[in-house]
Amino acid sequence: MTTNADATPWDGHGDTVPDDGPGETVPEDRLTATADNEGIDAAVAAARRVISALLHAGGNTAAEMADVADRLDAVADYLDGHAPSREDRMVDMWSGEGVTRHDPVTGPENAIAPPLTLTGHPDGSVSGTTTLGMAYQGPPGYAHGGVSALLLDHSLGVANHWAGTSGITARLTLHYRRPTPLFEELTVRARCTAVDGRKIHTEGTIAAGDTTYVTAEGLFIRKFVPLPS
Amino acid sequence: MTTNADATPWDGHGDTVPDDGPGETVPEDRLTATADNEGIDAAVAAARRVISALLHAGGNTAAEMADVADRLDAVADYLDGHAPSREDRMVDMWSGEGVTRHDPVTGPENAIAPPLTLTGHPDGSVSGTTTLGMAYQGPPGYAHGGVSALLLDHSLGVANHWAGTSGITARLTLHYRRPTPLFEELTVRARCTAVDGRKIHTEGTIAAGDTTYVTAEGLFIRKFVPLPS
Numbered sequence: 120m121t122t123n124a125d126a127t128p129w130d131g132h133g134d135t136v137p138d139d140g141p142g143e144t145v146p147e148d149r150l151t152a153t154a155d156n157e158g159i160d161a162a163v164a165a166a167r168r169v170i171s172a173l174l175h176a177g178g179n180t181a182a183e184m185a186d187v188a189d190r191l192d193a194v195a196d197y198l199d200g201h202a203p204s205r206e207d208r209m210v211d212m213w214s215g216e217g218v219t220r221h222d223p224v225t226g227p228e229n230a231i232a233p234p235l236t237l238t239g240h241p242d243g244s245v246s247g248t249t250t251l252g253m254a255y256q257g258p259p260g261y262a263h264g265g266v267s268a269l270l271l272d273h274s275l276g277v278a279n280h281w282a283g284t285s286g287i288t289a290r291l292t293l294h295y296r297r298p299t300p301l302f303e304e305l306t307v308r309a310r311c312t313a314v315d316g317r318k319i320h321t322e323g324t325i326a327a328g329d330t331t332y333v334t335a336e337g338l339f340i341r342k343f344v345p346l347p348s
Numbered sequence: 349m350t351t352n353a354d355a356t357p358w359d360g361h362g363d364t365v366p367d368d369g370p371g372e373t374v375p376e377d378r379l380t381a382t383a384d385n386e387g388i389d390a391a392v393a394a395a396r397r398v399i400s401a402l403l404h405a406g407g408n409t410a411a412e413m414a415d416v417a418d419r420l421d422a423v424a425d426y427l428d429g430h431a432p433s434r435e436d437r438m439v440d441m442w443s444g445e446g447v448t449r450h451d452p453v454t455g456p457e458n459a460i461a462p463p464l465t466l467t468g469h470p471d472g473s474v475s476g477t478t479t480l481g482m483a484y485q486g487p488p489g490y491a492h493g494g495v496s497a498l499l500l501d502h503s504l505g506v507a508n509h510w511a512g513t514s515g516i517t518a519r520l521t522l523h524y525r526r527p528t529p530l531f532e533e534l535t536v537r538a539r540c541t542a543v544d545g546r547k548i549h550t551e552g553t554i555a556a557g558d559t560t561y562v563t564a565e566g567l568f569i570r571k572f573v574p575l576p577s
Contacts, residue, residue, distance in 0.1 A: 158414070159407040165420035166398050170459040172427035173395060174450055175437055178388040178457065182430035185387070187423055191394035194419050198401035201411035208404055213488050221403055223484055223492050228407065230399045231460050231483045253434075254460045255452055259442050263452050264517040265501035269494030276493075288493040291522045298516065 150245055150277050151237045152220045154227035166230035174253040224273035235270060235307060239281040244310040245274060251301050261298040264333075267325055268293050271335040274309040275321040279339055282311035286319045286339035299325055299332040309335075317341045379474055379506050380466045381449045383456035395459035403482040453502035464499060464536060468510040473539040474503060480530050491528040493562075496554055500564040503538040504550040508568055511540035515548045515568035528554055528561040538564075546570045 154160040169191070176182050202208065212221050223231045225247075233255070237247040249270070257263030272291055279285050299305065309323035319339040325332045383389040398420070405411050431437065441450050452460045454476075462484070466476040478499070486492030501520055508514050528534065538552035548568040554561045 159402060159405070161417040162413045162420060163402055165417045165424060166395070166402060168424035169395050169398070169420050169427070172424040172431065173388065173392055174441075174458060175434065176388070176427045176431040177437055177440060178449070179440060180430040180432065182427055184391045187427065188390040188394045190419065190423050191391060191398050194416055195394060195397035195401040198398070198405045198411055198416065201409040202401065202404040203406070203409065205404065208406055208482075209488065211406060211408060212403075220407070221482070221485065223495060229403060229483055253437075253450070254458055256450065258516060259438065263498070263502070264505075264520065265494075265498030266452060268497035268501060268520065268522070269492070272494035272497060273492070287487060287527065288522070288524045290524070291493065291497065293497070293517070293520045295517045295519070 148239045149236065150218070150239045150281055151225035151235070151247070152218050152227050153236055154234070160227040163228055163230050170230060170254050171252050222273065224270060225277075233270075235274070237274060237277050237307075242310075243282060244308055245278045245281050246306060246308040247274070248304050248306050250304050251299075253301070256301060258298060260301055262301055264293070264295055267295070267299055267333045268335070270307050270325060271309070271323045271333065272337065274307050275323050275335060275337040276339070278309035278311050278321050278323065279319055282314070282319075284311065284314055284319055284341065286317070286341040288337055289340045290338040292336045294334045295332070296334065297330065297332050300327070303327055305332070377468045378465065379447070379468045379510055380454035380464070380476070381447050381456050382465055383463070389456040392457055392459050399459060399483050400481050451502065453499060454506075462499075464503070466503060466506050466536070471539075472511060473537055474507045474510050475535060475537040476503070477533050477535050479533050480528075482530065485530060487527060489530055491530055493522070493524055496524070496528055496562045497522050497564070499536050499554060500538070500552045500562065501566065503536050504552050504564060504566040505568070507538035507540050507550050507552065508548055511543070511548075513540065513543055513548055513570065515546070515570040517566055518569045519567040521565045523563045524561070525563065526559065526561050529556070532556055534561070 154164065220226050220228045223229050225235050225237060226232045227234060233249040233251060235247045235249040237245045239245050251262050255262050255266040272288060304327065306326050309321060311319060311321045313320040317340050319341065321337045321339060323335045383393065449455050449457045452458050454464050454466060455461045456463060462478040462480055464476045464478040466474045468474050480491050484491050484495040501517060533556065535555050538550060540548060540550045542549040546569050548570065550566045550568060552564045
């Protein structure tokens with residue numbers, strides 16, 4: 120077993136340097152795509168504004184929603200008229216240097232993504248910040264527990280990549296310690312703590328300052344995922 | 349302890365009628381909001397089309413993305429100009445009969461939601477179907493594990509409501525048994541299996557036909573969540 124876990128459980132703050140582990144000699148690095156605020160990234164950023172603005176407006180305003188629907192449908196029609204086939208797009212979107220631009224957590228091309236941008240650190244951990252708005256609400260004023268799970272599942276996967284391995288999620292356990300606030304900057308951290316044959320163990324946290332809201336433990340299995348038929 | 353779990357683990361198919369439990373005498377019922385395809389619901393449906401169309405088009409098409417960004421920003425500006433204050437909206441969006449319209453899983457007013465519509469059954473379980481598109485992708489052609497967690501966390505909460513209780517998620521464990529396909533109709537099922545004082549135990553599955561992709565077990569705690577300051 121290769122492990123970069125310390126004797127004490129990882130506190131999620133990434134301030135310990137393990138004696139071994141993959142991150143020891145590597146520099147800090149951006150592990151996820153960064154929006155360049157041009158082209159499709161700017162269009163997706165505007166789509167995020169629309170998602171949020173619809174939620175903030177709600178159904179009881181004087182806004183002409185039928186007109187809004189027409190304008191958005193026209194944009195969708197225009198884009199559909201310029202889209203490659205799904206098959207071609209599925210090849211194209213997975214090409215490149217390995218940093219995806221379309222996933223629902225970090226993707227600058229995915230309006231569902233908050234987005235989160237993750238950076239790898241020399242101690243083997245990864246981290247990034249994001250602020251969740253109305254679209255991610257669970258209880259009044261707080262993030263949806265499933266959204267926290269989404270952020271953590273993805274960040275654990277990126278942490279595996281940073282540790283030089285990768286796998287698909289076999290088991291993910293979330294511990295919700297306190298309600299996670301909306302509209303405040305959150306820090307998501309993750310680290311691969313052990314690799315045991317095909318089993319990869321990874322942990323993560325969502326926190327702000329000294330307050331930890333959610334912790335996660337993931338078991339990932341190194342395997343190839345067959346392309347769908 | 350009140351339990352409506354059978355001696356054998358729940359198979360997630362909702363075809364057993366427990367001897368006790370809250371759903372025994374209640375009729376099937378729609379537990380989440382249904383889009384009426386007018387007003388804001390139609391606008392949000394069009395926004396979902398935009399999210400998907402941006403992902404299908406990608407950054408390598410001849411589409412004039414700067415123009416798309418301008419058109420979407422104009423819609424967001426228009427909506428912002430008709431929105432109530434965040435404070436007023438936070439009150440309004442939580443008013444009503446208890447079925448929310450804004451959450452990121454079932455909400456017809458939330459473009460992030462696939463959406464899923466959940467129905468309660470006499471045996472105490474809830475279920476609904478949804479088909480996940482490109483925006484929810486994890487591995488190539490399959491759903492993101494965090495998206496499955498999002499669907500399940502929410503459905504478990506709705507199952508608690510159907511069982512006559514409610515709480516916030518304390519622990520959620522996801523077991524990923526097979527990759528969950530995109531572009532195919534999935535069935536999400538959940539059921540509250542036991543209530544032990546303040547502890548609520550709930551289970552759920554994502555499946556298609558006889559194939560189960562993800563199972564979940566949740567521990568929920570009955571408590572009040574304070575409004576954020």
